[in-house]
Every structure is written in C-alpha cells, then in structure tokens.
Amino acid sequence: MINSDHPCLSLLNRCKTLASVGQIHAHLSKTGLDADPLVAGKLLLHCATAISGSHALAYAHILFAHFPGPDAFMYNTLIRGYSESQTPECSLELFNRLNRDSASLSRPDSFSFAFALKAAASLRSLRAGSQLHSQAFVHGLSTHLFVGTTLVSMYAECGRGDSARKVFGEMPRLNVVTWNAMLTACFRSSDLEGARSLFYRMPFRNSASYNVQISGLMKSGDVESARLIFDTMPVKDDVAWGSVIVGFAQNSCYDEAFRHFRDMQRTGMRLTEVSLTGVLSACADAGALEFGKMLHGFVEKSGFLDIVSVSNALLDAYSKCGDMGMSRLVFDQMTGERTAVSWTSVISGLALHGCADEAIRLFNEMEESGVRPDGITFVSMLYACSHAGLIKQGCAYFSKMRDLYGIEPGIEHYGCMVDLYGRAGKLDEAYEFVLQMPMEPTDIMWRTLLGACSIHGNVELGEKVREKLSDLDPNNSGDRVLLSNIYAVAGKWKDVGAIRKSMREERMKKAPGWSVIEVDKLVYNFVAGQKQGDVSQEAYEKLREMMSRLREEGGYVPEVKSVLHDIEDEEKEGSVELHSEKLAVAFGLKRWCRGKTIRVVKNLRICLDCHEFMKRVSRLYEVEIVVRDRSRFHSFKDGSCSCRDYW
Template sequence: MSSAILFTAPPLPTPSINRSTLSFTAAASSASNFPPTPDKLAILLDKSNSIHHLLQIHAALLRHGLHQHHILNFKLQRSYSSQGRLDYSLALFNRTRNPNIFFYTSIINAHALHGLSQEALFIYTQMLYEGVQPNEFTFSSILKSCSLEHGKMLHSQVIKLGFDSDLYVQTGLVDVYARGGDVGSARLVFERMPEKSLVSLTTMLTCYAKHGELKEARLLFDGMVKKDVVCWNVMIDGYAQHGMPNEALVLFRRMLAAKARPNEITILAVLSACGQLGALESGRWLHSYVDNNGIRVNVRLATALIDMYSKCGSLEDARLVFDKIYDKDVVAWNSMIIGYALHGFSHDAIELFNEMCRMGLRPTDITFIGVLGACGHAGLVEKGWSFFNAMRDEYEIEPKIEHYGCMVNLLGRGGRLEEAYELVKNMKVEPDPILWGALLGACRLHGNLELGEKIAEYLVSHNLANSGTYILLSNMYAAKGNWEEVARIRTLMKDSGVRKEPGCSSIEVNNRVHEFLAGDLKHPKTEEIYRMLEEMNGWLKAHGYTPQTEIVLHDIGDEQKEQSLEVHSEKLALAYGLISTQPGTPIKIVKNLRVCSDCHAATKLISKITSRKIVMRDRNRFHHFVNGSCSCGDYW
C-alpha cells in the first residue's frame, strides 16, 4: 500500500444533465430553497438514495462554496460509501482540509466494510500522524479490519486512551482475537466485560463455533436469554461446518419450534448440513420452505441448493435449480460441474466446463477440482493431463495439492503408478498424508507392493502415517497372502497409537437422519435391524457370496472376522433401509469414509436380490447399485 495510490484522488464527479438531474436541480433552486442552506442540503443528503442525487448535491456544495463544510462532506462521503462508490468517497475525503475525527472514523469504517483493511489501517496511521486522537468509535471501526498483530497494538492504545470500558470496543477486541485464532485472549476480554450485549455474546459464540469448540459454544448459546436470528445462525452453521450436520439439523428444528424466523443465511447453513448428511427429504422441505416464505432464491442460495441436491443424490433437481439461475456465476457452474463429477457423469461435467468457458467465465481452481475429478472417475487420463496443463499454461492457476491428488487418483486408476509417483516427487508443494494415501491406494489396487512399501515406509518413518496408511498396506499384504506382514503392520499400528477413524453410515427415513457405527446397538429398532441383517446374510450365502475376511485388520479368527464384516455401518444402514422403506423404492445411504470393498460387493448383490436401487455416497463419490452392478465400475 503506497500513499501514491491512496492519495491520488480520482477526478471529481462531473454531474451530467439528464431528466432526474433536471428535476432535482429545479427542486433545489426553487424560490424558497435558494440559496440552499447547509441545513437543507443535509436533509437532502439524508434523503438521497441514488448516485445522481449525490452528485447533484456535491455539485451544489462546490457551487455555493460549501465544499469545505465538515458535516456536509461527512454526510456526502458516507452516502457515497453506502452506494458502493468508495472512489468518490475517498476523493472527497482527500480534498477536505483537516478532516476531523468524525470524518476519519467514517472513511476508515467505509474501507473496513469494503474489506480494504490495508487502506483502513493506512488512513488510521495517517490520522495519528496528523495529530487527530482516535476515540471509541474509531477503534470499533478499525478493529474490524486488522490482524491479530495489529489488534494487539491497538488493544494497548485502547487501554492507554481509556476506551477499554466501552462495550463496542470490547466487542471489537473479542472479535479481533477470535479472528486471529487467539481464543484464549478473546475469552479473557469477553469474561472481563461487566456487561454483555447480544452482539458481544454472539461474537464470542462465533469465536467458539469457528474454532470447532462446539461444546463451549453450545453452553454459551443455551445460556443466552435473548436469541436473535444471528446467534441461531452462528450455532447452526458451527455444527454444519464442523462435521456435526445432524446437530445442525436438529437445532434448526428447535429454531423453528422457538418461532425464530430463519433467513437466507440460516438456509445456507442448513442446506450444507443436508448435503453432508444426504438428507434429501429435509433438503426438499427446506427448498419449499424457501419458496413459501418469500426468501429470494439468489445465486448463492441456488448454488447451495445445487450442492445439496447433488450431494443428496438428486442430480435432476440440482440441474433444475441450475437452469433457473439467470445470473450464474463461476461458483454456481463449479457446483454443478462437481455434482456431475460426483455422480460419475464425467462427460456431462466436461461438457458443462466447455459451456462455461464459452459463456466467457474464467474457471477457478475449484473448477479444475471438478473436471479433474470427472476425468478420474471415468479414467480419462489424457484428458486429465490436458486439463492439468491448461490450468497452469492457459489459465495461470498454480495447481494445489488437491489437484495433484486428482491427478494421482487418475493416473493410479490407469495403472500409471510410476508417472503418479514422479508427479508427486516433482511437485512444488509439500505432499500431505491424503496425497500419499491416494498413491498408496493406487498401489494397492494394482498390487504394486514394491512402491507401496516404499511409500508406507517413508510415511511411517516421517510420522506421517495415519490409520489409512496402515490399513492400505495391510490390505496389500493380505491380498498377497503374506500374513506375517499383516500381523507386523497391525502391531505397528497399535504401537503408533494411530486409531482408525470410525466408519459411520447414515440413512434418512421420514425426515430424520439415522446414524450407525459398526456394531452399533443404539438404534431403537436394533432387534429388527439385526434380524434383517441375518436375513441378508442368508440371501448372500445362498448366492454363493464369500465375505472378504482378508480385509479385516484385527487379530481374530475367521468366523469373528466374518462377524465383524457383517456389522459394518454400511450394512446396518442398509438393513434399516430395507425394513423401514417401501419395497421397490430406492435406498440412499451416506458413508463418511470410502465404502469398504466387502460392503461394496455385498451391496451389489443385495440390489439384485431385492430388485432395489441402492445409492451410496462415500467420501469420494456416488455409487449407484442397480441389479447387481455399480456405476463406479468397481473402481473407487
């Protein structure tokens, strides 16, 4: 940020003569209003709601020698800013001699509101340099747009100048520490506040929610006597953004029960939760709630709907929403492209990408996640390479680790392991465990023990191994029948203290999401579920199905291994789906990890036996099981 940029004022507006200008001028210069007094101009300024009016008044100020009038300039500047014309605002500020604290505060606030924090800070320091003392209003404005480091410096100035007992300033400080990730300091300032407003409570609530401290957040939330839509939103979104989507949904229902009125932001958060859960019924209900309650479906809301529908398995509905957006932005295109990719409709995803480019929109890094993912699901290696190269060469987007991940998946699927390994070795960014996991997964798929061992060893020795590393490696040895190595890996995993992330599957029935962990006995219908499970096993055996006991990582007998497979979360959810939905209707299941290969094989067969379509979303993509086969073509 240089002063040259900031203080080179754009040319002052030259009012143009048009209809509205003429009538306005006529009003301003009618006999009783002429010459305009500052009072009258102030009233006009407060009433003005268009940039034309503001320019007219500005012209009047200049014509009548009022262009150094502090209050009028202040008001004019504020109106320019609120019309989004920060350039006029700043020009006016720079042409006003010796701006006072009101003017300084207001121009700082305007920059802060427009996200121009560097500029806001620069003006603030300029103000200090000019010898103008900040007050509590200035602090609450400047605190919005500063880093933790600057926040600390401002905090000491706040104390020095004695504004630390001001409610607004305190709230601003809590917010600064919260945004800077210093939850402890935020809490300290917060707890020292003698009086806490709804806003300051919400600020602290946001702090907890943003940093994943949902228990603390909920405690604070439950203690709030007065709740407005904002604090409901913070709490619901906190759950949605931290892997607790069901809690978000449950809280949303309580919000409705408490007669609080959701707004667009509430809906965005809850749609995200529905998407994560695959809760299509709830998502549809929300969509109709939006339509029935006068909430405008703008491009953001529409995008959230697309995301929800595609994650809930209804690409058709996603497309309907997409087609209705008249001002599609790149985010909307991205989510539709990703939707197609997620479902394995790779060619549609790529076609949509081309269409988007034809419309003149510039793809972003997220767009490439979509098309590279699409290539991966369809095994389009050359196409993938051309996207990957175009990304850098044509669109000047530096590939991120996620893009390398897509490429590794793609090359891995095509069996081009060495190529994938070379890519990883030569990339400029540091590989992360997810990327290594993708490569390791490819090694397992093609039985390339040599490379797999090399990678796993590297990961273990660098303390980068996660549960997936051990499991993949163990599966590789198991596939080769090397049971000693399987046992060794198991011990290694135990010693490392790494625990497997528990698999969790969920299914939505009657607007409620039912979650299952492996071997879960918590569901009220547990008995019926397990009876169904037995029946399913009977069907599978009758069709000559052999459980894939070799993928079980525990040191137990074969029979117990079979039993441990039988109660996998996917199968529990499936069993519950079979007993609680109408015959012939599709069953939709969501799993938090990748679907296990035994469950995948079993589900294929069950789709055939029961003549039901089973849609399963795992961490990576959708699997549509129909009549004994899966849309992923057994690669995932």
C-alpha cells in the same frame, strides 16, 4: 454556505441507486453547490457507504479527487469505504496520503486509524497493522477506546493473540465491544481456556458476546459447551440461532442442526441467510434429501431464492444428496447472478457422480458465459477427470489453469493429479509427478499415493511411500491401516501382524466407519460393529435376513481379501458383514416404501465387499441404493453401479 436541511440533501438521503445520486449531483453542480464542503462531504459519504457496489465507491473517489483541499472527514469517509470493500489496500494508500499531505491542514485522527486498521485486518497484514500501531502511539491514540479496540481486532485477525492481549491490558477504559474483540482474539489464537476465562470475567455482556463464544466453541469442536452457552443465553437473537445451527452442521451433529432449526421456526424468530445456509449445509453433509426438499419449499415461499448464497447452498445440498436433476433445476432457475460458486457447486456435484462429460460441458458453458473459473473450479474438474479415468483431459485442465488463467496450482491441484494417475493404475507416473513438484510434498500428497497403492496392491511402492510418510506424520493410524491393507491383499500376514502390534503398543486406533441414512426426515447414524439398541436391533435383524437370502438366491459370497486379520474365512465374513453401510441399508429396507431410493452417506471409502453387496441387493430387492462415500457417489440399480467398478 448551505445547512443540512437543504432539500437536495434530504433527497440525497433517500437515494438508493448511483443513477439517482448522479442526478442530484448534476443539479448541485449546475448551481455551484457541489463546491460547498458540507455538500461534497455528504455526497462522498452516501456513495462510499450507503450504496453498495464497486462503481459507487469509484464515483466517490472521483468526487474526492476533484475537490480542492479535502478535509479529514472526506479522507476518513473514503478510507472507511475502501476498508469495507474488496480492495482494502486502497484504504491504506489513502491513509498514507493523508499522513504525508503537507498541503492539507488535516491530520490522521482516531477514525482514520480505526478504519485503516480495519483494512489491515481484512488483508491480514501484520506488517501494515504494526506500522499503524506505531504511528497511533506517536499520535497518542494507541490507547484510545476506538483505536485500541480496532488494534485488538487487527491482531486477532493476524493470529497474534499475545499482541492483542497486550493492547487490551494497556487500555485505560474498556467497553463491551473491546471485551468482545479480545474474546475473538482468544479464539483466533486457539486459546480456548483464555476465552472461557475472559467470557466469565466480562463485567457486562451483550448478544454479540454470547454469539462470539458460541461460534468460537463450535469451531473448536466443543459442542457441549457451546450448547450450554446457547441454552443459558438471556435473549436468543437470529445471529445466535444461525451460529448454533451452523456449528452443529460443521460438527456433524445433523439431527441437532435440524432440531434447532425447527425450534427457531417455532419461536417465530426471523430466519436469516446464515441460518438457512447453515441448515442446508447440514442437509448436504448428512445426505438428508427429504429435509432439503422441505427447506426448498420454504425458501421459495419466503423469497430467499433471490439471495445468491441461499440458492448456492440449495443447489449444493441437492448435489451432495445425490439429486443432480434438482440441483441443475435450481441452477437454471436462479434469478440472481450466477457466481463462480454457483457454477463450481454443480460441476463438483457432477464430478462426485462420475459424470465427467457433463462436467466438461458445464465448464465450457461457464467460460462462454464470461464467469472466470477459480482454483476450486479446477479442483472439481481434475476430480471429475480422475474418477472417469480421463488422464489426457485432466492434464489439459492442469495446464489451462496455469497457462490461460494464471492460477498457480496449489497442493490440492497436485493432489488431484497424483490421484488421477494413481486411480488409473499409473503408479510410477504418479510417483514421478510427486518427486518433480516445485514444492515439498506434504503428508496428504504421499497419503494419496499410498491410497492408490492400496487400491492396486503395489507392495513395493507402498512400502517406499510409507517411509516418506513416517518422516512427515509418524503417528497417523490411517497410513498404517492402508499399508496393512496392501499386505493383507498380498497375503503377507506376518507384516500385517507387525503393523497391528505396533499400533496396539502405541495405542493407535483406526478411525471407525460410520454411515447415516435419512428416514422420514430423521437422520440415523450407524457405526461398524456398534452395540445393539432399538434402532440398530432392527438393522441387525433385517441384515441377517438379507444375508441369508443373498446367499441362497443370489449366490453371494463375502469378499474378504481386504480384511486385515489373518483369521479363518468364516470370521472374516462376520467382520465385513457388520460394516456400517450394510447396517444403514438394512435399516432403510426395513422401513422402506416401495419406489423410494435408499440414500446412505459414509465417511470412508466403500470396500469391495460392500460394493458387491449393494449391487446384489439392488437386483434382488428391486431397489435403487445411492451411497456417497468419501470419494464419490455410487448409484446401485439392477445389479450394477454407476461407477462401473472404477472408484
């Protein structure tokens, strides 16, 4: 029997590849030392935990299978390896084998239960987790510190905050990891008050405690409370900075995300994959192209381009900022493996720009490269076909997804098909498609069809769809606004008035339209009809000048058909003039440098009048305007739009 200081074991600890482990294993096998339990255990541990990749784990399983009478350490090592892999169900199979292996003297211990529970949590299998809980109780381990903490985490992942709290309350001893697990459980079960109370009752906190609280509050939308926790944090680590940057980005607080990223750099804190992908996500959502370009330079200099997730975030940011040339360049120059996410991000960007032919070519390249498209890829392809009016091709992709790749269509795929038919004006086909779905139509499905009815002014079908929606989601103000829009276009002002009256009585409010524009790496937000401040004053003054010039030189007359009030045309014109994207473009022109493109991101679908306004401004002021609305990109140049008026 050898000891842990043996030269071969020392060499093993320095191995970083499976090939080098194989060489040492071959030597040990020749000398017969691989039959020693200590050596076999060390080999198994190194392959299962120290070397990444499924091949190393498979090698570990072969070692395990060929060792006669594996002990608990060997079982636990492999159970742990699988619990942290892409196949955690193998971890549960091994645990069950250990539990019923009568030939082995080993029995499950606290480590066995903890690793198996981690696998159940990864699978979000409440059934498996509950069975493990019962067995741990029989073995007297359910309140063990290590097992109990993992039980709390498992119930948290399965959304059972009540069960997590029960386990937590029964544990005789708690450490900071247990408190953090319970804090996570509160957020997972949407118990925000419980999380706040628990956080302030904790007898001790570490950086993870603060990070869980910040991340949970951000995800719940309580930005100010998360900011307060971050500001009062004794020591801000890289995880905290990453969490707060990602949180601000997710809550559309783009300026805050950018400011905290700059602050993080000033403190000298090490930048991480999380912080970079978080701030790139903010660039993507805000359309902040200039800030994104600055980040691109930093990513290249710092060597982060080798990290696939950062490259994916970068090409996605370029796509959503409207620069498909740079997005494709990043994609073509990727040094790491191009994943399905990489391909789908570029395809999605092409779809948003209405470049269906290019999206189809890239999809074909993806298939030829051997990368398997997933459900999100097919959403992007259906979206591309929808915005280009390619009904036949869209139907073909819908069938291919199911018949060739075995991907069962989800509600988002059916929604794309309804949008495909509806956008092309085939409203009856869209309605029949919804009725023939193998699942019950959701409110989102009917809402997609109602939007199509609004685009094409189909009052009769719009009323029918609205009745379906009233059963599913009676308090949605957006549905009533869409139906009001249909009535307004048809001139049915009495019906418009009835809907608006019911909305007032029920205190419903229409979601305000907002637009953002980046100028000199700062993001400015404009809201329809907002009160005038220093920045908006500039926008209003410039907009008045533009309107006057457009009328005098361009013959522009505001398109008022979709204004929801039965009022005089002059008042209607005043209403559409204050739309947020007009204010953003006016502000952009006020501070415009000749030769630069004005880029605006809007949260709602661009209206007919704003669309016509942008076309005329692009010709009269000789400027390119790119607007990303809720549905797609519109690139206005020389008086025309890239969407060819099909949106």
